[in-house]
Amino acid sequence: MKILFEDTIPLGREYFSGLGDVSSYAWQTLTPEDIKNVDILAVRSTTKVNEALLSQASQLQFVTTATSGTNHMDKTWLNSQGISWNSAGGCNAVAVAEYVLSALFLADRAGKIDINAITVGIVGAGHVGTALAKRLAALNIEYKLCDPPLNESGDPRSFVDFEDIIDCDVITLHVPYVNTGRHTTGKLINADVLGQLGSNKLLINACRGEVIDELALLNRLKQPNAPTVVLDVFENEPAINPELLQYCWLMTPHIAGHSVEGKVRGTQYVYEQICNLLKEPNTKTLGDYLSAVEPIKVELASATASALSKQDLIGLMLQVYNLRVDDEAFREKLGEALKRQQNESAQSEEISASISHTFATMRKSYRIRRECSAYTLILPSHTSDGIKQQLKGLGFLLQA
Ligand SMILES: NC(=O)C1=CN([C@@H]2O[C@H](COP(=O)(O)OP(=O)(O)OC[C@H]3O[C@@H](n4cnc5c(N)ncnc54)[C@H](O)[C@@H]3O)[C@@H](O)[C@H]2O)C=CC1
Numbered sequence: 442m443k444i445l446f447e448d449t450i451p452l453g454r455e456y457f458s459g460l461g462d463v464s465s466y467a468w469q470t471l472t473p474e475d476i477k478n479v480d481i482l483a484v485r486s487t488t489k490v491n492e493a494l495l496s497q498a499s500q501l502q503f504v505t506t507a508t509s510g511t512n513h514m515d516k517t518w519l520n521s522q523g524i525s526w527n528s529a530g531g532c533n534a535v536a537v538a539e540y541v542l543s544a545l546f547l548a549d550r551a552g553k554i555d556i557n558a559i560t561v562g563i564v565g566a567g568h569v570g571t572a573l574a575k576r577l578a579a580l581n582i583e584y585k586l587c588d589p590p591l592n593e594s595g596d597p598r599s600f601v602d603f604e605d606i607i608d609c610d611v612i613t614l615h616v617p618y619v620n621t622g623r624h625t626t627g628k629l630i631n632a633d634v635l636g637q638l639g640s641n642k643l644l645i646n647a648c649r650g651e652v653i654d655e656l657a658l659l660n661r662l663k664q665p666n667a668p669t670v671v672l673d674v675f676e677n678e679p680a681i682n683p684e685l686l687q688y689c690w691l692m693t694p695h696i697a698g699h700s701v702e703g704k705v706r707g708t709q710y711v712y713e714q715i716c717n718l719l720k721e722p723n724t725k726t727l728g729d730y731l732s733a734v735e736p737i738k739v740e741l742a743s744a745t746a747s748a749l750s751k752q753d754l755i756g757l758m759l760q761v762y763n764l765r766v767d768d769e770a771f772r773e774k775l776g777e778a779l780k781r782q783q784n785e786s787a788q789s790e791e792i793s794a795s796i797s798h799t800f801a802t803m804r805k806s807y808r809i810r811r812e813c814s815a816y817t818l819i820l821p822s823h824t825s826d827g828i829k830q831q832l833k834g835l836g837f838l839l840q841a
C-alpha cells in the first residue's frame with residue numbers, strides 16, 4: 442500500500458510509517474507522475490486535488506486532507522471516479538476560536554469595542570463557530586448564530602437571519618467556501634453588506650478569502666466611517682493583494698488554525714482514517730506527540746470576584762496567544778518583500794511572485810503556538826468557583 446503525504450503534515454512519517462510504503466512530497470513541486478502508483482494521498486490545503494493532478498493516478502483509493510476546509514479538492518470529480526475522500530473537520534476549530542478571541546481582546550484594548558457590551562455575530566455554526574460560541578458563553582459575551590443549513594437540518598440551537606448578523610457589533614465568518622447549491626458563500630460579504638458596516642463594526646474573516654468580495658472591501662475601506670477589519674485569509678492566496686495591508690487593522694498569513702494542537706490533531710484524524718480504511722488498529726494518540734507545558738502561576742487581581750475582570754482576562758489570554766505578534770511579523774516581511782521589489786523596479790509579476798513566496802513561507806514555517814488546553818494554571822488559593830469555571834470554559838487545566 443503506497444501512502445504519499447504532503448511534507449507539511451506535521452509528524453506524518455511518525456504517524457503513517459508501519460501502515461505501508463510511506464513517502465512525502467513538497468506541494469510546490471508535486472506532479473501527476475508522482476501519484477501514478479499511489480493508493481492513499483494525504484494533503485493539506487496547499488495541494489489542489491483535481492483531475493489535472495490525478496490524471497495518472499490509476500491506483501488511488503483514498504484522498505484525505507489534514508484540514509477542515511475542503512475547497513481545494515474537486516469532490517465532484519473524486520466522486521465521479523469512485524475515489525473516496527475525507528477531511529479533518531474540527532481539528533483546528535479551537536485554534537481559530539482562540540484567534541477570534543485574541544482579535545476581540547486586542548480590539549477592546551484599542552478602544553474599538555467593549556467586550557462587556559458587544560454582540561458577536563457568528564456566521565457558520567459548525568466546528569469553529571461552536572467552539573467560539575462556547576468560549577463566548579463562558580465569558581458572558583453575547584453572541585448570535587447564523588447557519589441556514591444547520592437551522593434547516595433541525596439543529597436545536599437558536600439561529601438568526603444573515604440580516605440580523607449585520608446589526609451585530611462584531612461579525613466573524615466561519616463558513617466553507619461553497620459556490621454551488623442554495624447556500625453559496627462566495628462573496629457573501631459584498632458591496633451592499635459592506636455599505637451597511639460603519640466604523641463601530643469589527644469584521645473578522647478566518648475562513649476563506651473568497652467569502653468576502655475583496656475589491657468591494659478595499660473600496661469600502663477607502664471611504665469614511667469604514668469598519669475595522671481583521672483578515673487571516675485572502676482571495677488568490679498566496680498571491681494576495683498587498684494594498685490590503687494599508688487598510689486592514691490586523692492581517693495574518695492564513696495561520697488562524699495553525700496551533701500545534703490544531704495541526705497535529707489534523708494528522709491524528711488522517712491517521713485514524715487510514716487505519717480504518719486498512720482495517721488496522723489505531724495505536725497512536727495525540728498524547729504520544731504533544732509535549733506538556735510547565736504549569737504557570739497566575740496572579741489575578743479579581744480572584745475573589747464571581748467573574749474575571751476584563752484586565753485579568755485579557756492579560757492572561759494575550760499571554761497565551763497575541764494575534765498582534767503575527768500581524769507585525771507579516772507586515773514586516775511583506776513590507777520587506779515589497780520594498781526590495783520596488784528598489785529593483787521589478788515587474789508586477791515579479792512582485793506578485795515575491796509576495797506569494799513570502800506568504801507561503803510564513804505560513805509553512807509558522808511559530809509554535811499552543812492552545813489554552815496546553816496550559817495548567819496555578820491560581821491564587823482564594824480564586825472563586827465562578828472564575829475557575831470561566832477558565833475551564835476557555836480550555837485551561839487548573840492545578841488541583
Ligand atoms: N484560517 C484557518 O486557518 C482556518 C480556516 N477554516 C475555514 O473555516 C471553515 C469553517 O470551518 P469549520 O467550522 O471547521 O467547518 P464546518 O463544516 O464544521 O462548519 C461550517 C458551517 O458553515 C455552515 N454554512 C454553510 N453555508 C453557510 C451559509 N451560507 N451561511 C451560514 N452558514 C453556512 C455549515 O452549515 C456548517 O455548519 C472551513 O470550511 C475552512 O474553510 C477552518 C479552519 C482553519
Ligand SMILES: O=C(O)C(=O)[C@H](O)COP(=O)(O)O
Nearest residue numbers: 485486487508509510698699
Ligand atoms: O483547516 C483549514 O481549513 C485551514 O484553513 C488550515 O488552517 C489550512 O492549513 P494549511 O493546509 O494551509 O497548512
